[in-house]
Amino acid sequence: MAKKEHFINKQNDSMISIYQDKATIEAAFFQHSVLCQTFLPYRNPGDEVTMWQQKQGKAQLAVSCTPVLNPATDKYELAGIPYGTKARLILAHINTQAIKTQSKTIDVEDSMTAFIKSIGLATDGRTIREVKEQLRRLSASTLSVGFIDGARAVQVDFKIVKAFDLWFPKDDSQRVLWPSTVVLSDDYFNSLMLHAIPLDERALAALSNNAMAMDIYSWLAQRLHRITPGKPQFITWQALKDQFGQGYERMDHFKEVFRKTIHMALKQYPNALTRVEEVPNKGYNLSHTQPPILARNTIQIETQ
Template identity: 30%
Template sequence: MRSNIDAGPATIGNPIDSAPRLGSACQKGNRDAQFTSEALALEAESAKNAGAMGFMARVLVQTTLPHSIQNGPRYTRRNGTLTVSITDLSGAGLPYGSYPRLLLIWLTTEACRTKNRQLELGPSLSSFMAELGLMSTGGRWGTIPRLKDQMARLFSAAISATSTSGESTALHHHSGKNLLVADDFDLWWSPHSPDQTTLWRSTVTLSEALFQQVIDRPVPVDLRAVKLLKKSPMALDLYAWSTYRVSYLRRSTLIPWESMMLSLGTGYPETAQGKADFKRKFVQALRKVSTVYPALRASPNERGLLLQPSTTHIPRQSRFDKGGFSCRD
């Protein structure tokens, strides 16, 4: 895996997406044991030394993409005074699930590595999917059509981030920024021959506004942890959010379930059943995140998530600023 900021293109993990689904309790136990074993192995070598440094844009760590398919052209989440809306500009639909999250981590990491808005996605579809940790499989439910669909959704989306403060005072401040994900993209892959190389390179050019957001104090993550969590959008969100949140946490803080649901509870209805489902899924995701990130001191209770001062998953350096890492150096 080579995704150090000074190394080659970002690679999120080994291609394991086509592994057969195993149903028995024994097989599930084996998978859980393997997950734990691989998670513990992360502690033996730092992400930097392993060439596994990745990055996430802060604006999409504080509030997140949908977990599941959404109706309508717009999706909005809130985190404190920050409101993030994602709008479908092309009719392709809103991005959702793990794939656009893996794409965004790859894009941010590559932008930090190359310090360039135009990013090459590889000579073939299968090679790029390998960098995302995905096997290339066809068919209706294969990884190829799912990735193509999510790329079309993500690259045709716009992000609006607004912040409001001072609502209870005489001086009210409202600010915001509108970001296109991509100015343009050219994809020349053959879905029927994913290993085939082409004469033209597939590229995506990040918008200038998003590029500046990406390289301005992105949140560092361990791509080995991303690989282990990649099948769960909730776990991916919680992992990035928690290492960012503790980067500026100074005392124990109880975050109510209602607040957690506003920022990470994508797609859950505002009903008693919806809240119960969110809490159950959140606790499951927290177990996984705590396994790959054992320094995280977070525990759920009846009222919410008790978050205590913890070390960030990627150790702080002098260039860190509230969880960010300077990609301008």
């Protein structure tokens, strides 16, 4: 209960801060637009799973894990599919550093621990191990983004990370040991420069215990400002379940969780509070509003 109360207080404090002080682009975190529409798993799909797939509208995402060489065994091993809140936060941190420095080479050693503290995560051994595990999984993953257009399929594949030391010492007792740098692949870096979505750091920190809430917030941040003013877009419950309903077989269970979770996300996006309305028994109407943070670039991928 204490942990739950901590996150509730964190969300309330963040909401007040966001209401009082509008974020600037200089204080933004960034996520790739593709991962604001299709998402990583909420939970571990299984260490033996080699590919994760998700569809949203015309866009489809596949995340594949590639073998990595373990120096302890002198064999290639599968790192697994990245998942959960920490994978999302790590990726946002790496994206942000790349955009702010305009460099494919990210200084992880000096920035990762400070980042973990800045979003309010504990820096105990367990958290550090979980962050390192997700960093390893992200580094060994390949993203495939596809779009169906009639009888044609257009697909782009790219690795996020091109090179870095994937294996860490198991002893975390002395100090936090991160690799010195992460090098992003040319394809991912160039795509990120064109399709980065700015998000409020305070919102991500407040939602850092709930992967679905982070995804809903990111989705609304890239979606609402693209809607034509005065022409709301309707999203069915089935479309929402396809997009956010990982692991939910029954629609009524999904609806119950989604209603609570979208409320959490909207508290961190004040402009959208009155722009997202449930249509009883049908779905939601989305109306135009400004994004959480104004930016020069807007995404170019249409999904629904």
